[in-house]
Amino acid sequence: MRDVLSGPVAASNFSPNERAAVYKAIHTRRDVRDQFLPQAVPYEVLMRLLDAAHHAPSVGFMQPWNFIVIRDEARKVEIHRAFTRANEEAKSLFSDERQALYASLKLEGILKAPINLCITCDRTRGGKVVLGRTHNRQMDIYSTVCAVQNLWLAARAEGIGVGWVSIYHDQDMRRILGIPEHVEIIAYLCIGYVDEFYDTPELQKRGWAKRLPLENLIFQDRWQDTTNISSDLPHQDPADASPATLSTSD
Missing domain, CATH: 3.40.109.10 (NADH Oxidase)
Incomplete structure (x- = not known):
């Protein structure tokens, strides 16, 4: 019997624990x-x-x-x-x-x-x-x-x-x-x-690099236009920034 193509199904929400597990990974x-x-x-x-x-x-x-x-x-x-x-x-x-x-x-x-x-x-x-x-x-x-x-x-x-x-x-x-x-x-x-x-990427612990602040990487509508972007983002203390990667990944 030929398979019948199925259409879209209802999108099921993740529970808070399931959502947290994704972000933890x-x-x-x-x-x-x-x-x-x-x-x-x-x-x-x-x-x-x-x-x-x-x-x-x-x-x-x-x-x-x-x-x-x-x-x-x-x-x-x-x-x-x-x-x-x-x-x-x-x-x-x-x-x-x-x-x-x-x-x-x-x-x-x-x-x-x-x-x-x-x-x-x-x-x-x-x-x-x-x-x-x-x-x-x-x-x-x-x-x-x-x-x-x-x-x-x-x-x-x-x-x-x-x-x-x-x-x-x-x-x-x-x-x-x-x-x-x-x-x-x-x-x-x-x-x-x-x-x-x-707990943090090894290359930071070894003093090679740090992660770039996210707010410096987000543009509004076109390249290098940061208008109304920084004010909409939560402030992050540079001391709390996570480390960056090299081509060898983190």
């Missing part, structure tokens, strides 16, 4: 680099995380993502070598006074995390003409980033840490994981249980 999510426990992530938990990612919004409902689950220790070692080479190059790009601090930062958990996960974007999925991507070719990439965020927030709710590794040469990762050229590498993630999360 958002505000306490952290980029985990060195707190991973050796405890295995059960298959059913991993599938819940991947299912959360798979329910991300995607333009034209093209669902351009794929998930490469990496548990093999030899492959992790190869990826870690690629990271180490790129990381030495990255260190040299910073000023002398920043290099020592950079070198002290732990920027990955490739070998320590029980699961590594590469999330990709197949840029050919859906064909040449995709609804919603006719004038902005990047929408498939943006959709896949939404899948990363869905997974990250679901992981936080499960007590699982996630770290985003971004320091590697694209061709190294393609070679190690056999990724074809038409597929974009979006995120390489380290995933595993942790027994603690930083």
Whole structure:
């Protein structure tokens, strides 16, 4: 019997506790680099995380993502070598006074995390003409980033840490994981249980950066027009501001 298309259903409100849980996951999510426990992530938990990612919004409902689950220790070692080479190059790009601090930062958990996960974007999925991507070719990439965020927030709710590794040469990762050229590498993630999360992002604690004040980032109707915006926002003491992120996330 043919499935009957269902129409809109009534929007159900979240209870105060449910709403608070969503915001808790958002505000306490952290980029985990060195707190991973050796405890295995059960298959059913991993599938819940991947299912959360798979329910991300995607333009034209093209669902351009794929998930490469990496548990093999030899492959992790190869990826870690690629990271180490790129990381030495990255260190040299910073000023002398920043290099020592950079070198002290732990920027990955490739070998320590029980699961590594590469999330990709197949840029050919859906064909040449995709609804919603006719004038902005990047929408498939943006959709896949939404899948990363869905997974990250679901992981936080499960007590699982996630770290985003971004320091590697694209061709190294393609070679190690056999990724074809038409597929974009979006995120390489380290995933595993942790027994603690930083109360604020690690990069602030290490003195690298602070989060920008929200009121400085909101414009009214056009770029850099802050008219009637600041007065409508609650005042935030700069001393209470949360830290900012680098490309390695917080």
